[in-house]
Amino acid sequence: MQKRLLKWYEKYGRHALPWRKTTNIYHIYLSEIMLQQTQVNRVRDEYYPQFLAKFPTLKALAEAKEEEVIAAWSGLGYYSRARNLHKTAKLCQDALPKSYEELLKLPGIGSYTASAICAFGYHQNIVVLDTNIKRVIKRYCALLNPNEKTLNQAAEKILNDKEPRAHNLALMDLGSMLCTPKNPQCSLCPLASECQGKEEPELYTQTKKTAYEAMDLFFGVYIKDEKIALVKTEGSMYKGMLALPEVDPLEENYITSFKHAYTKYRLTVKLYRIDEAPKEPQWIAFDEIESAPLSSLVKKALAKLV
Ligand code: SF4
Incomplete structure (x- = not known):
């Protein structure tokens, strides 16, 4: 399963995304914060390059005034993210910590962002659970309304400890491209042969309606x-x-x-x-x-x- 997943990722994965081509941990961290509420294309084409042109390093961000950071964040919404980025930059001007626990102590870094930095930035053997990966895991393992712990354990069982970065990115892309919330394309999926949820994939998709x-x-x-x-x-x-x-x-x-x-x-x-x-x-x-x-x-x- 791991081999098929990586082979699919090699061929179809979104390798050209700028934060996947860099080894700069700050840039990877910034992309994760921006992607929390904003579409990939807008982050890639507008906000990410513009923000990095103004604040290319953690140090440059730390030295900026809060108004400048907020202005550069303008249009992205959820401005507490920009304020927390700024606070984190001030606390770690040279480099972000390498451990998941230390990252969690920083302003605005929750369990998802900490695990994404560890997996995508530091190539650590750690499970990353974003919305797309959660959906794939729920279906692949046929888990109905699992809690975080159950999801985490299921994801750990299939984690590729030799290629954790590529494995997590592959699951993320699979969730975004094939194992979509509606009408997943199981016939094209590299996990289809042993996917336990493929008969009724939508059963495992939570569709909690937002009350506006x-x-x-x-x-x-x-x-x-x-x-x-x-x-x-x-x-x-x-x-x-x-x-x-x-x-x-x-x-x-x-x-x-x-x-x-x-x-x-x-x-x-x-x-x-x-x-x-x-x-x-x-x-x-x-x-x-x-x-x-x-x-x-x-x-x-x-x-x-x-
Ligand atoms: S087979 Fe279908 S339901 Fe299962 S992981 Fe692939 S796309 Fe999702």
Whole structure:
């Protein structure tokens, strides 16, 4: 099974992804953090090269100001990831630790990221369980609603201890390319001959439906000398970023509205003219929007005003 899996990976695997071609542990770590919530193509083509052009080393990242890191993360969302990357860079300016336990102690590094760094960066003999690999393991071993421990044990049983990096990457690609959540292509799968779940693969796919929450947000717009007044946010999620001030809606001052999706929220954002600048305004010219630390929601709002 291991040999067939690696042979398939050699032929069809996504070897060209830049974080698979590098041995730089920081670059591999960065890719794993970016890939947590963002599609592979967008990370590969936009965010990963742009971020590395600004902060090519852990040291360069450690020496940057938090606002610069947040601005470079702009558009990726989940800004706590950028703040934790920055904190980790400050703690380990020269190199990330090699042990799974030591990695787990760093800000923003959970069990998945620690195991991915160990397997993909340091080539250690360790199981990596991302969503794709979990799906393959559940089906291959016919595990119905297994807990993490059971999944881990099942993955360890088939781990190729001579080629752990390639083995984990192969399972990941297999899950993404053939053993997909819907309509897996078992006839092309190198694991089909002994896969215990192939008769009813979708039985092993958890399809927990996300409960979406609708929410209205009202923001004030105050423009002077072609600059817009923003405020610094305090909440933990967007801390340190700039946002439009929240206001009570006044229909006669209504400008426009738009929809925005953020995690489980389905937002309706409405913009209103306000007659006074908010307290402690941060003035941003419209041509500075791209480089300012703004969430994609705020960028979308500002684009409506240009
Ligand atoms: S045979 Fe089908 S269900 Fe089993 S691992 Fe391959 S693609 Fe997934």
